[in-house]
Amino acid sequence: MALPAAEIARLVDLAAPVLCLDTCSILDIMRDPNRDTMHAHHVSAGMGLLAAVESKTILVGLIATQVQLELVEHVDHVQEEAKDAMARLGDRVKRIDAIASALGAVGSTDLSHLDDHVVRARAAVDRWVLAALNVPQSNDTAGRALSRLNQAQAPAHKGKDSMKDCVVIETYLEAIRDLREDGLTAPVVFVSSNTKDYAEAPGSRLRAELATEFAPLNIEYASTWDLAKHILGV
Template sequence: MTPQEVARIAGLGLPVLCTDTCSVLDIMRDPTRDAARAHERVAAQALLAAMTTGPQLVGLVADQVRREFAENVPKVEQEAIQALTKLRERIIRANEIDKVFGGTGVVDLSHLDDHVQRAHAVADHWMAASETVRPSPAIADRAFARLMAPHTPGRRGQSMKDCVVIETYLEVIVALRAAGLTSPIVFASSNTADYANEQRGILNADLQAEFSPINVQYAPNLSAAKHLLGV
């Protein structure tokens, strides 16, 4: 971000949410997954409303996140469509079998026919409402160093895309704090395998040591992000 953009955001004095790709994609993922939770979708809608009405919240997405979102949307959308199709087929079969034994009730899932499109629209709206953070020329070198160390989220043998994302956010957050922003800043990523203790959602200690001096908190899902941001 340019110094002028940083100054503008800092001047708003609003909470800031930095979102990883997976957390935005979660909004439109297969709702039949065991890990899917309604309250996290409720939080996503509330956070989006906070970004767009008022506003009460500034949403930031790294340029790398925007690229990854565009690349992954077709796959995530298709997975959701296939899962809901499979669910409907099972319910139809169960209805038919139950009818053989005298059952008269029918489970109707027609309300799910356009679920994927509606969820996709919310995810698109999230991306449109969020401001893009473009990396400075120094980010690539920092990301490579993080990967090779390795420091969270870097792991040897992996792509350095996640490292580019976190370095991009660290750079803009440092600039926002230097510009006088004192409001809560949260980094949200449901990729707990790379960022946190998967059982407890606690950020890895090495990244926490970087977050603490600039007063950044980690959220493993958007519900936790909403709570930490106080919106």
């Protein structure tokens, strides 16, 4: 049992939708906003879901212990990458302004509103960690994850060490199984932008072998925050 019995009973009584969080999607909020894959509507949906989780009644956010460990491992590095990217953007705009000025343009671009962008993004990541309910590994999680890895069963791939991803998915499968068996009927979504491991290529449809495990538990997969928000109806 991943969650304590009392916590399972509380969540079933609450009857709120459930969002299972993956490391990639949380870190996406803080990544370089210059990337072509970054869109305002994705981030806006993520912040809306965060507010719903923070309400403690509208939406339940679950965060596996393995996800927390991965965030601790990667969050500072991602933050530094974002800082560097924003600095490069500022330098690029200054260079363009100088070129424009040399051609007779008057004025300069004001990017001061972006000065604390990375700080705000990091704060959002920290809020997710604080707001979501931790789901610890049970005594059986590691064994099931290893079996999944050895069989190259999604999210595992042959020739790739996907043990951490396997631990995450096994943690959530067990938690949702316990909730469903206790009577939870609300929507459940697993959100991960890691389509390379979780989705069929190309596209964002869940890999077939995972779909067969998600379906009996009525778990939906979302590759973006806005898709997760749409499915959850919050």
